[in-house]
Amino acid sequence: MRIAHISDTHITGESAYKGYAYDLIVNEINRGNFDFVIHTGDVTNQGLREEYERAAYELRKIQKPLVVIPGNHDVRNVGYTLFERFIGPLNGVFEFKDGVVIWVDSTIPDLSDGRVGGHKFRWLKKKLEEYSDRKFKIVASHHHLVPLPDTGRERNVLFNAGDVLDLLLRHEVNLYTCGHKHVPNVYRIEDMVVDNAGCTSCRKTRKGDVNSYNVITLYDDGRIEVRIKRVTGEQVVKEHRPVRPKLFVPKGKRLIRIIQMSESNVSDRIYFRRKVLENAIRTINEKLKPDIVIHCGDVVDMGIERYYERAYEFYEMIKAEKLIVPGHNDITYLGYDLFLEYFGEPEIKELGGFTFIPVISAQYETPIGVVGRIGQRRLAVRLEEYRESFTVVVMHHNIVPIPKSREVGFLEDAGDVLRVITKREANLVLTGHGGNSFGLKVEKTPIVNSGSISWELHRNPYGNTFNVIDVYRDMVVVFEIQATWGSGRLVGIWKIKAPFRISSSPPSSP
Structure with missing residues (x-):
């Protein structure tokens, strides 16, 4: 199972949007052997109607099943109503062979900060319980769960990131995908992979980086590989093998x-x-x-x-x-x-x-x-x-x-x-x-x-x-x-x- 993970396209008529980078990555995805695509938010730049109209056109270029999550830029100017009209539901479930993607809206209108609070937190918990038997459980949202390098001052993490992180670990989620900070990064937290995508087609990159997207491969034996692919051709690969067995008994004397x-x-x-x-x-x-x-x-x-x-x-x-x-x-x-x-x-x-x-x-x-x-x-x-x-x-x-x-x-x-x-x-x-x-x-x-x-x-x-x-x-x-x-x-x-x-x-x- 191969998944293309894109994020932070920031589609707009202004110079912030790099249409050629978007087309380059989308063409590569269309030619590739991908089962579906996840877009983790900031589809638009200001949540304006003309941006959503263009975004709907640009997203139709992707010739694979597509899951799209709203980002903080998408809900500016009451853009969350336009998101539902032009793109789709703010929260939802996508099922695939042996697995499920549960996506949840983490945005707060007109703020860069995020939150999965109240009803959405309980909804996410219910869905994780409902799909607990799936081999691969993927949760997708816009905001990052843990601090990321090369992002300047740390902010805009989920307000209740600790509770969400604890919930995902308790329900043995295999993969959390997100975007938001325009920095590609992969961490293994306990037995869960946290996959941050960089920006697909926005000029605002960090440290002079270039546009990129991530390729996620799910193997039958439970392994998860994340490949960061930049438009320059550079690739970074990280692979996670699940911990087995999960019960440990210490050997030898206590050292300290x-x-x-x-x-x-x-x-x-x-x-x-x-x-x-x-x-x-x-x-x-x-x-x-x-x-x-x-x-x-x-x-x-x-x-x-x-x-x-x-x-x-x-x-x-x-x-x-x-x-x-x-x-x-x-x-x-x-x-x-x-x-x-x-x-x-x-x-x-x-x-x-x-x-x-x-x-x-x-x-x-x-x-x-x-x-x-x-x-x-x-x-x-x-x-x-x-x-x-x-x-x-x-x-x-x-x-x-x-x-x-x-x-x-x-x-x-x-x-x-x-x-x-x-x-x-x-x-x-x-x-x-x-x-x-x-x-x-x-x-x-x-x-x-x-x-x-x-x-x-x-x-x-x-x-x-x-x-x-x-x-x-x-x-x-x-x-x-x-x-x-x-x-x-x-x-x-x-x-x-x-x-x-x-x-x-x-x-x-x-």
Whole structure:
């Protein structure tokens, strides 16, 4: 089964539209052995009637079955009514042999941002349940699910991207196709391929790139291949083989135990749960006995001295090695200087073949974080320098969307940071923004977010929690521990290929 994936044609009478690129790609699709075509939105440039009239004409050039999804440009000027009139339904289902494409409108009129909210989210869930027996389940929408590289400042991701991502993974969706950012990209997230198409016929490309489209091949054995084809003839191919079996049992001794926490927000406000934090620290010291404790930011609620004094007293109680990175709350007011005074500059820690690399993402007086181009280069150098050890990147801001959180691009260069992490194959990434525990594997790297350990204003149905991370030679196991009564639940188990060096010098016993 072969699918042509095009996107962001931006058909208009103005110079933004490159008709020759569109015709070149459409002719190639018509001559090719394709079963159907998916267009993931921004068919038009302004959602105007004359654009839709021309778009309807241009789309008829495609001589294959065609699925078209609306984009944010298509719904400008009340263009969603014209979309239904000239192109087709905003949401729908396309069935094919052994599979189904479920497309969902993610647009918000007159905004570049996206959302699959309320009724559409429940409709998507119902359709995934209805077609749960299909070998290939494809969900198509316009907006991207995870941050993309080379897109400038991260924005316009789905507001509820974390919830949608969680829904797709729970229903074992094989492929998510989208467009929107004019950048072709392919990621493997757990056992799902996320396929972003570049722009087919718009002049607005990134970094001087050219127009392109993606070729998706579905194989009988479950493999998915995505080929990015540029009009210059350049091709990039990525293939995903499904993980089998999906049940893992760790081999050998545990190599290290990590406690991960975040958002203690120590203060004298009623939202700070002092006894919960005390109980969690006691459990960590007496029962869990970790090799290292990682705090992923927001140690205090505000950067004032009496809060730092109290926080220092709490975390001095922890007996294990500690690494604490600042969150956005920590550097408000005098917090930047106070953090350095009480906890010191976060530095790389090496522990029995494991290397913990702190990354500072917090900025003054804003929840929006940034690593920066210099910070990205420094991280890439560190990951290369320590590639023979097990590398753990520690930072405050999340780089993948978190369920039950409104995603507004809290790390403004998340796409470029994620590329550094996946390209350099960091062995583990720990983050702590968003107030909810969540974990998934992007490419070869497990990424784990910690919930709030002692702040009442969190987003975790399980309450205040922290994570216990046990690393074995062949896998990472993460449990979320309820900070009040100590019960645990599984966040994730991921197979890994640990560096050879760590197998000979484990810092802890099972």
